[in-house]
Amino acid sequence: MSEPLDHSANPLVPGGALEGLRVIDLTMMLAGPYASMMLADQGADVIKVEPPGGDSTRRIGPFLPGGLTQDQGGYGGYFASINRNKRSVVLDLKSASGLAALKRMVAGADILIDNYRHGVMERLGLNDAALWAANPKLVHVSIRGFGDAVGGASPYADWPAYDPVSQAMGGVMSITGARGGPPTKVGPGVGDIAPAMFAAFGALAATFRAHRTGRGERVDISMVDSVLAMCERIIFQHSATGASPVPEGNGHPLLCPxxxxxxxxxxxxxxxxxxxxxxxxxxxxxxxxxxxxxxxxxxxxxxxxxxxxxxxxxxxxxxxxxxxxxxxxxxxxxxxxxxTASDIFADPHFQARGMLAEVAMAGADRPLHVANTPVRMAHAAHGVRQPAPLTGEHGAAILAEFGFAAEEIAQICSDPLQKITS
Known part of the structure; x- marks a missing residue:
């Protein structure tokens, strides 16, 4: 594990179970950011590396009145919910300078998470060999639709995937819906959230091993595999009976009522x-x-x-x-x-458990409620403490912590395309 951070330069409240853990977050959309959010909620210092212009999900609503709109770079509810407790720096990884800066940051990190499509990290020159050359103890976690060759080369490795794809191919749609009716998509994005949870678990399991052995690890998460693991019942049912389970409506195939x-x-x-x-x-x-x-x-x-x-x-x-x-x-x-959501807001359970957390929204006339973490601890700090960052909000402070000189920081923060010392 890296040396504890100087919290005088870090606005996040110290004391979480994962305090001192540094995470480089190269993710966007839902699966990757949700995984790193789980780590951030327990005190890890998650550094969100955004491209110039910021994460595209910043521009997905809904937007609070007075808040940053799509035309202003965006700070919608989607982004705010799953990027709380993180810090942001902007690096252009398509440039040599941006890659050089990232590799210097990797040298001082514990975990790197990415959810790019298959082959992107290699094209960026960020394959495992390059990452471990920068930091032999690094845990690299990837989340892809069909995984990487590390865990078994899939014939679909190059296929793009989002939540509906992993829900469909992982089996959950085949058992969801009215009896005798068509397959049905599950409401929340379980095709993203299930792999996110496995990724967070895998990241910590691998970090425990790296801390014990001094050697880094590669964690390979497939979205489709994760949904299948969540649907474990259909596998043993089919193995035992030879039949493929079908939608059961609002009942259960093994229990009644x-x-x-x-x-x-x-x-x-x-x-x-x-x-x-x-x-x-x-x-x-x-x-x-x-x-x-x-x-x-x-x-x-x-x-x-x-x-x-x-x-x-x-x-x-x-x-x-x-x-x-x-x-x-x-x-x-x-x-x-x-x-319903209205019922949940009125119910005393969720109030008592602190599950409806408020976060400030830049420029908005009121805070936004987001779902808090269900992982509660008796002594360690946990949960929503800080709102999601503005694009590049913590860039200068982050780079200073990783040893960048003032002139380098000025160059990177003013123009990510300019060359810096590698």
């Missing part, structure tokens, strides 16, 4: 995989005889009679409001109302 049920003012989830929960549930709803009925008493029986089981649960829930259902079974069996 386990899914979504209609209320008079929306929907609720009820999940009862255990027979003792079933006995408690039917007693609470005034149907205690169903606890001993051979058609319903066990999960296997309920699954065999899934349509009947779900129908009798719906018969009870449909006339009631979500609040009325909660008053009967809330806290007694696994249950929860289906919440």
């Amino acid at each position: 386990f899914g979504l049920f209609e209320a008079s003012d929306g929907f609720v989830t009820i999940a009862i995989p255990k027979d003792d929960f079933w006995a408690r549930f039917v007693s609470l709803i005034g149907r205690p005889e169903l606890a001993h009925d051979p058609d319903f008493a066990t999960n296997a029986a309920r699954l065999k009679n899934a349509s009947r089981t779900e129908a009798l649960v719906t018969e009870w829930t449909r006339p009631l409001t979500r609040a009325e259902i909660s008053s009967v079974i809330g806290g007694q069996v696994p249950f929860g109302p289906v919440m």
Whole structure:
């Protein structure tokens, strides 16, 4: 691990579990920035290296009134959410000077994360050999649609990929949607966020090894592989039965009742995989005889009679409001109302847990709420502490920390295309 940073030059609050860890972030869009965000939320010093003009996602909305618009370089909600707690420096990696500056920074870093398309790092002269020549202890993490040869050369390595591609090819779409209906995309970008989580985990696992052995490591994350890993159930199901699982609607192929049920003012989830929960549930709803009925008493029986089981649960829930259902079974069996964003903002759980963090938005007349980290620690600082940076906001301070002279900093910050000393 690198020497602890001088926090007098670093606006981020010290004390996180990953304090002292330096991360060079060459990522854009969602998967890469989300991975580095996870590290930043736990105290790592994440240095976002942006191209001239900044990360393109800065110009994706929504924009708060008074905030920087697309025409002003952008500082939209998309960028603000997943780039909090980071610092920004602008380098033109298509120039010799920008590459030279980056290599000098790599020499003092612990982790480098990129999510360029396959082959881009090599074309930039930033292959693993070059990176390890600059820093033998460096952990290099890449996130690509289909991975790199390090983890197995994919025939699709050169294919571009975004969230829908990895959702489709990784298997999650094949089991999502109405029964008998077409495949359905999952709402949040799990095709990006699942690989991001694996990348953050892999980065820390490799850094632990590098700290122990003194040797760097290469972490190769495929977006499609990550979605498949998230869908692990379809693999053992197919292996055991020879059948390919299909969309199950709001139910579950192995557990019953386990899914979504209609209320008079929306929907609720009820999940009862255990027979003792079933006995408690039917007693609470005034149907205690169903606890001993051979058609319903066990999960296997309920699954065999899934349509009947779900129908009798719906018969009870449909006339009631979500609040009325909660008053009967809330806290007694696994249950929860289906919440909209408005519901979440009003719910005391998310307030108590600090999950709705506020960040300042440059020029805006009010702060923006972003989802906080769910990784909580008893003693170490964590979570949203600073807003996402303006483009190149911390460039001079970052370069000074890496040993650049004042005249070099002036050249880089004023014109990334000018030559600097390598």
